[in-house]
Amino acid sequence: METLDGPVLVLAGAGTGKTRVLTTRIAHILATGRAVPHQILAVTFTNKAAREMRERVGVLIGQSVEGMPWLGTFHAIGVKILRRHAELVGLKSNFTILDTDDQVRLMKQVIEAQGIDEKRWPARQLANAIDGWKNRGLTPQQVPAGEAMSFATGKGGELYAAYQARLKTLNAADFGDLLLECIRLFRDNPGVLSEYHRRFRFMLVDEYQDTNVAQYLWLRLLAQTQAGEKPNVCCVGDDDQSIYGWRGAEVDNILRFEKDFPGATVIRLERNYRSTGHILGAAGHLIANNEGRLGKTLFTDDVDGERVTVAGSWDSGEEARAIGDEIEALQRQGHALNDIAILVRASFQMREFEDRFVTLGLPYRVIGGPRFYERAEIRDALAYFRATMQPADDLAFERIVNVPKRGLGDATVQILHDYGRREGVPMMQAARILVETEELKPKPRQTLRNLMTSFGRWAGQAETMRHQDFAQLILEESGYTDMWQKDRTAEAAGRLENLKELVRSMEAFENMAGFLEHISLVMDASEEGASEDKVSILTLHGAKGLEYDTVFLPGWEEGLFPHQRSLDENGRAGLEEERRLAYVGLTRARRRAKVWFASNRRIHGLWQATMPSRFVDELPASHVDVVEASSAYGSGGTFAMSRFDRAQPFSGSTYSTPGWQRAKQNMEAGFKATNAPPRREPLTIEGELVARSTGTASVYKVGDRVFHIKFGYGEIAEIDGNKLTVDFDKAGRKRVVDSFIDAA
DNA sequence: CTTCCGTATGTTTTT
DNA sequence: CATACGGAAG
Numbered sequence: 001m002e003t004l005d006g007p008v009l010v011l012a013g014a015g016t017g018k019t020r021v022l023t024t025r026i027a028h029i030l031a032t033g034r035a036v037p038h039q040i041l042a043v044t045f046t047n048k049a050a051r052e053m054r055e056r057v058g059v060l061i062g063q064s065v066e067g068m069p070w071l072g073t074f075h076a077i078g079v080k081i082l083r084r085h086a087e088l089v090g091l092k093s094n095f096t097i098l099d100t101d102d103q104v105r106l107m108k109q110v111i112e113a114q115g116i117d118e119k120r121w122p123a124r125q126l127a128n129a130i131d132g133w134k135n136r137g138l139t140p141q142q143v144p145a146g147e148a149m150s151f152a153t154g155k156g157g158e159l160y161a162a163y164q165a166r167l168k169t170l171n172a173a174d175f176g177d178l179l180l181e182c183i184r185l186f187r188d189n190p191g192v193l194s195e196y197h198r199r200f201r202f203m204l205v206d207e208y209q210d211t212n213v214a215q216y217l218w219l220r221l222l223a224q225t226q227a228g229e230k231p232n233v234c235c236v237g238d239d240d241q242s243i244y245g246w247r248g249a250e251v252d253n254i255l256r257f258e259k260d261f262p263g264a265t266v267i268r269l270e271r272n273y274r275s276t277g278h279i280l281g282a283a284g285h286l287i288a289n290n291e292g293r294l295g296k297t298l299f300t301d302d303v304d305g306e307r308v309t310v311a312g313s314w315d316s317g318e319e320a321r322a323i324g325d326e327i328e329a330l331q332r333q334g335h336a337l338n339d340i341a342i343l344v345r346a347s348f349q350m351r352e353f354e355d356r357f358v359t360l361g362l363p364y365r366v367i368g369g370p371r372f373y374e375r376a377e378i379r380d381a382l383a384y385f386r387a388t389m390q391p392a393d394d395l396a397f398e399r400i401v402n403v404p405k406r407g408l409g410d411a412t413v414q415i416l417h418d419y420g421r422r423e424g425v426p427m428m429q430a431a432r433i434l435v436e437t438e439e440l441k442p443k444p445r446q447t448l449r450n451l452m453t454s455f456g457r458w459a460g461q462a463e464t465m466r467h468q469d470f471a472q473l474i475l476e477e478s479g480y481t482d483m484w485q486k487d488r489t490a491e492a493a494g495r496l497e498n499l500k501e502l503v504r505s506m507e508a509f510e511n512m513a514g515f516l517e518h519i520s521l522v523m524d525a526s527e528e529g530a531s532e533d534k535v536s537i538l539t540l541h542g543a544k545g546l547e548y549d550t551v552f553l554p555g556w557e558e559g560l561f562p563h564q565r566s567l568d569e570n571g572r573a574g575l576e577e578e579r580r581l582a583y584v585g586l587t588r589a590r591r592r593a594k595v596w597f598a599s600n601r602r603i604h605g606l607w608q609a610t611m612p613s614r615f616v617d618e619l620p621a622s623h624v625d626v627v628e629a630s631s632a633y634g635s636g637g638t639f640a641m642s643r644f645d646r647a648q649p650f651s652g653s654t655y656s657t658p659g660w661q662r663a664k665q666n667m668e669a670g671f672k673a674t675n676a677p678p679r680r681e682p683l684t685i686e687g688e689l690v691a692r693s694t695g696t697a698s699v700y701k702v703g704d705r706v707f708h709i710k711f712g713y714g715e716i717a718e719i720d721g722n723k724l725t726v727d728f729d730k731a732g733r734k735r736v737v738d739s740f741i742d743a744a
Numbered sequence: 745c746t747t748c749c750g751t752a753t754g755t756t757t758t759t
Numbered sequence: 760c761a762t763a764c765g766g767a768a769g
Contacts, residue, residue, distance in 0.1 A: 247758075348754085541755095565756095
């Protein structure tokens, strides 16, 4: 770790203190005077990681050093560089950054402009292709002919080129460009590149296993050195935690680090400070099934602790109930809900848990749902701001020209669009010109005139008011807030709340322009109050980098985990990535990891018999307990939940328990998917609900109109202590706990 | 231009 | 099953 000079690869296993390595290294470089803050380039993948690193460096070196300007995500640093040299890549320095949604809409236009049927060749698909090419560092000219052919019978490359051209006219860049254009900048302008060579004395990269080709090329360019010199580049990562291959990450980057940087020092961190012995043992054994690893074996000085448990359930509903019960049991033993997480493979699995927890009145939070910036209301609001601030931002203008509905539909937009393209002016300007002509029908013409007057007025006010008041004003005068206030659906209240939050978050910025720049890059939700005690529900992907005392891992079934699609599309590599995901899941646990699988699961609405995941088989018997599912569910009927015999957990690596056998038999018998659940649950729910009722009289009465944060408005049908049965207008009849309810 | 109904389609997700 | 999107009718 003291090695400061030359290339260093730190292979940091899960829970070995990866972030600590990076932060102490930075602190060390600064403390020893080897460089000053602005000579250090430190890149991360996510804003969260960047923020965390910044904070931790700050703590280590004290307030004496002003922040590090070159600590950030690949993209944030890319933008910073591009803005300085924008003209060299055909942009102006105030270029707009498009997100995925803008991207797709623009591509749709490009596809249609080429006279291609957008239905046969969806924009979405082209966006994915182009994204893939950009991830691999390919410009339109460099796309392999075969691949360019694959879209729209050979138009793929052309469309990519046309799209890039459109971006330049719009003075815009998409996320991929932030790196790709940087690469082009460096390649075409050696002078610029060497300026950065001189500047960056030390380079550090976090999560190196997640880098894609473009990021790799970018880094290589920056790490180029004079002959004989070795770059001071330090990459930290863990090949066993590479789970973003489907997004362009190349594990290869980390596997061949030593070839790329001859004479590199490789440091392995294998001492784990997070988990108990049994958890590490199980995870290590599992991941050893992968080939092509750099190979690490984690160890700990901690106790062996509890074995990893494996439990089966009849179906996903029972899985949710059993896990809910276990969590309540843990809670009674004094465990904080914040220390408990449920890690799922696919987000559809979350719903069952949510429903169950709502019924139980067990507080939970879903991590990683739709991002703040992705929400329609936020994007609409931002589009208003963008259109006001940057009158050439056609995409923003198009987005909100008819939101709220004001009678300016496709026909009108098309006219503006055509005129703009023909005359080479932005749509807003086209609109100003056209309202003075006879080209538009009287009604839309008047509406459009009013709208343009508003935009004109707002643009004038931008300078004179505080930007948050300014934002508020636009949202109100445009009728946007009004639109949601009139909306009585479940989400409307939340949307208004989000808008308020958006305006509130602007306070932290100098002005509107600064805010827009930030939001286009950062775009993640304002930190949710982690202060309340709640169970976390998140995907395995979302769990990377996090840790919890107790981790529940439901849905370990063939087809779901490993996911069938991963297997089909990427074969062995896909399987190995799934296995790494399992490894990530297990290693999130500090004290308890609890694996679950169900024998039946509803997939696409049909009940399917499922087989336990091969990963269950790959867990070593010596670190695992096969446990009986919660007894409450096992006792009713012949087909009731099987018991797993504690006394004979395994024979070899094959399970011999009844549930296991039955699950396999079900598969082998070729159980056909049915429309009906394979079996009705015993009526334990009612008994349990009654038993659990607090008896406290509810403040509500039958027939009251209420509002539920998740289900919206509804009417109370029954009351049972603090458990209410509510007929929701949209969500139907649900049983909920009254603490989740407000009077409507 | 809006509303409603039918059909298609169901991983993982950051910037 | 449930939702999301696109096409046809009002």
